[in-house]
Amino acid sequence: MFSIGEFSRIARVSPRQLRHYEALGLFQPERIDPETGYRFYSALQLPRLNRILALKDLGLTLPQIRRLLDANISAEEIRGMLTMRKAQVEQTLREELERIRSIEARIFQVEAQGSLTDDVVLKSVPSRNFLSLRQVLASKEQGFALMAQIFRFLPRLTRRGAPGQFALLFSGESFETENIDVEMGFMFDEEALEPVLLPDGRVMTVHPLPAVEHMATMIHIGITHHESCYGALGIWMEQNQYQLAGPGREVFIEPLQPDRLEEAVMEIQIPVTRTNRDHPALITE
Amino acid sequence: MFSIGEFSRIARVSPRQLRHYEALGLFQPERIDPETGYRFYSALQLPRLNRILALKDLGLTLPQIRRLLDANISAEEIRGMLTMRKAQVEQTLREELERIRSIEARIFQVEAQGSLTDDVVLKSVPSRNFLSLRQVLASKEQGFALMAQIFRFLPRLTRRGAPGQFALLFSGESFETENIDVEMGFMFDEEALEPVLLPDGRVMTVHPLPAVEHMATMIHIGITHHESCYGALGIWMEQNQYQLAGPGREVFIEPLQPDRLEEAVMEIQIPVTRTNRDHPALITE
DNA sequence: TTGCTCCTCACGTCACGTGAGGTGGC
DNA sequence: TTGCTCCTCACGTCACGTGAGGTGGC
Numbered sequence: 001m002f003s004i005g006e007f008s009r010i011a012r013v014s015p016r017q018l019r020h021y022e023a024l025g026l027f028q029p030e031r032i033d034p035e036t037g038y039r040f041y042s043a044l045q046l047p048r049l050n051r052i053l054a055l056k057d058l059g060l061t062l063p064q065i066r067r068l069l070d071a072n073i074s075a076e077e078i079r080g081m082l083t084m085r086k087a088q089v090e091q092t093l094r095e096e097l098e099r100i101r102s103i104e105a106r107i108f109q110v111e112a113q114g115s116l117t118d119d120v121v122l123k124s125v126p127s128r129n130f131l132s133l134r135q136v137l138a139s140k141e142q143g144f145a146l147m148a149q150i151f152r153f154l155p156r157l158t159r160r161g162a163p164g165q166f167a168l169l170f171s172g173e174s175f176e177t178e179n180i181d182v183e184m185g186f187m188f189d190e191e192a193l194e195p196v197l198l199p200d201g202r203v204m205t206v207h208p209l210p211a212v213e214h215m216a217t218m219i220h221i222g223i224t225h226h227e228s229c230y231g232a233l234g235i236w237m238e239q240n241q242y243q244l245a246g247p248g249r250e251v252f253i254e255p256l257q258p259d260r261l262e263e264a265v266m267e268i269q270i271p272v273t274r275t276n277r278d279h280p281a282l283i284t285e
Numbered sequence: 286m287f288s289i290g291e292f293s294r295i296a297r298v299s300p301r302q303l304r305h306y307e308a309l310g311l312f313q314p315e316r317i318d319p320e321t322g323y324r325f326y327s328a329l330q331l332p333r334l335n336r337i338l339a340l341k342d343l344g345l346t347l348p349q350i351r352r353l354l355d356a357n358i359s360a361e362e363i364r365g366m367l368t369m370r371k372a373q374v375e376q377t378l379r380e381e382l383e384r385i386r387s388i389e390a391r392i393f394q395v396e397a398q399g400s401l402t403d404d405v406v407l408k409s410v411p412s413r414n415f416l417s418l419r420q421v422l423a424s425k426e427q428g429f430a431l432m433a434q435i436f437r438f439l440p441r442l443t444r445r446g447a448p449g450q451f452a453l454l455f456s457g458e459s460f461e462t463e464n465i466d467v468e469m470g471f472m473f474d475e476e477a478l479e480p481v482l483l484p485d486g487r488v489m490t491v492h493p494l495p496a497v498e499h500m501a502t503m504i505h506i507g508i509t510h511h512e513s514c515y516g517a518l519g520i521w522m523e524q525n526q527y528q529l530a531g532p533g534r535e536v537f538i539e540p541l542q543p544d545r546l547e548e549a550v551m552e553i554q555i556p557v558t559r560t561n562r563d564h565p566a567l568i569t570e
Numbered sequence: 571t572t573g574c575t576c577c578t579c580a581c582g583t584c585a586c587g588t589g590a591g592g593t594g595g596c
Numbered sequence: 597t598t599g600c601t602c603c604t605c606a607c608g609t610c611a612c613g614t615g616a617g618g619t620g621g622c
Contacts, residue, residue, distance in 0.1 A: 573598100573620100573622090574603105574620105574621090574622090575619100575620090575621090576618105576619080576620080576621105577617105577618080577619075577620100578616105578617095578618090579611105579616085579617090580614105580615095580616085581614090581615085581616100582612105582613085582614085582615105583609105583610095583611100583612095583613090583616090584609095584610100586608105586609095587607105587608085587609090588606105588608085589606095589607085589608105590605085590606085590607100591603105591604095591605090592602105592603080592604090592612100593602080593603075594600105594601090594602080594603100595600090595601090595602105596598105596599090596600090
């Protein structure tokens with residue numbers, strides 16, 4: 001019989017660890033002195049402790065190990081738990097690989113620019129309604145004109161002003177500066193509104209925008225000169241192995257104030273999916 | 286200005302998260318109403334929040350991010366922190382890869398044996414003194430005879446019986462059953478003892494055993510029939526990519542009781558080093 | 571009055587490490 | 597008496613999630 005100190009030196013675990021395993025019902029001392037509360041262990045308990053440590057090395061949690069050591073568990077169940085755990089580790093492995101790529105991209109950026117820039121953040125955005133007008137614009141100027149018209153008419157849109165955030169949705173996948181297929185209007189969460197007739201006879205209608213699971217986003221201040229954001233998004237997508245997966249959006253966070261457009265804050269959003277490539281890391285045999 | 290709820294929906298983070306970042310001094314609201322304590326944020330704060338989220342995605346801790354966002358930090362320091370983080374992730378990646386191999390080995394074992402067996406545990410053992418006798422044994426029987434002789438003489442070794450744990454150290458790297466180069470004696474932690482003269486004229490002397498950083502260990506009950514342990518250790522080493530790195534040891538946990546040898550508990554210890562192989566996972570370019 | 575949003579604690583997470591404060595045998 | 601070992605709390609870790617209990621404006 002060994003005291004907890006002796007036993008911990010033999011097994012090379014800490015006394016605290018032994019007490020912790022005991023508290024979890026995982027590993028009990030062979031005897032506890034009722035007088036002093038001292039714990040005593042025997043050498044014959046070492047195999048069980050070793051099994052616990054070996055399973056812990058595989059990354060199983062202590063409650064999982066407790067279930068695994070349960071006498072009533074079948075080999076089939078054991079295999080199931082290990083297979084599940086393996087899948088988990090493979091998943092985190094893939095994530096770590098991506099993380100390394102992202103860090104490398106950032107290091108490269110710092111070396112090239114001398115500082116951190118262009119913070120692209122991946123988010124998931126929910127479905128929203130879109131009161132909008134779709135049009136192919138011959139030029140940027142035509143776009144601004146349409147925007148101005150909508151905004152002149154805006155106070156009459158609803159009693160309480162704009163129903164949500166002003167946004168642009170670009171359907172073409174090419175980033176040309178003419179013949180842009182754009183949908184312009186207001187994104188909002190409430191139930192659908194009636195269609196709206198503009199003075200020139202065109203009609204803004206409501207349809208739902210789909211939720212997007214993986215949206216690469218970037219914040220830009222002002223309503224012009226945001227081409228560099230698309231450049232940065234493109235580089236980010238390439239370095240992080242994503243590709244374009246749908247129409248991009250430009251969402252204005254706050255109601256636009258026509259006299260202070262240079263202070264407008266816009267979020268550029270691009271739906272992305274992971275580029276399929278072989279993961280050399282997962283070739284483990 | 287947005288309330289915390291509005292801002293959290295815009296930025297797609299939780300209000301709790303915003304309060305948490307504030308508590309860490311990482312991200313403050315632009316204004317706090319002194320009356321109500323309500324927090325208010327502006328759209329212009331989104332770039333900073335995005336930077337925080339982007340750096341968090343790289344796996345940096347919030348205090349690290351705080352330092353990175355500090356105005357007085359140079360590009361060189363930023364690069365240093367990112368490079369350090371990259372090395373960390375690469376390390377955990379290697380560990381995850383090993384873990385997958387270990388889990389696969391365990392799954393294979395369960396499939397072959399129908400249950401968990403042979404718990405090999407990797408430990409580090411400290412340096413200890415060894416009062417011992419080295420000899421090349423022609424046969425196993427000769428070994429048992431030597432052991433018996435030492436034990437007959439044992440009561441006279443010290444006043445208080447054996448000075449430590451009885452142990453065998455095998456210098457030959459081959460596992461033959463004859464001409465075994467073995468060192469036999471007692472491992473202990475106290476300061477060195479005097480040499481001991483055995484009745485047949487041979488002398489047991491003290492020398493330190495080196496500490497071993499990576500020791501593959503296994504528990505065996507009894508003093509014979511432990512060949513299967515060496516088989517299991519060999520398989521374990523192969524599957525987990527380790528190789529033999531020094532003389533193996535057999536350490537008896539408790540004082541040997543000659544009439545109950547079948548209940549003796551022995552730890553088999555084998556020093557190992559990692560087998561060098563290319564890690565395909567680290568080919569990231 | 572009922573919802574809704576906001577506020578400030580404060581517990582829980584996972585596997586222990588690390589004191590703090592106290593006790594019993596050499 | 598001084599060390600040594602043991603005991604039982606209980607805090608801290610990391611980045612929040614999740615109530616609990618209370619308040620102010622529509």
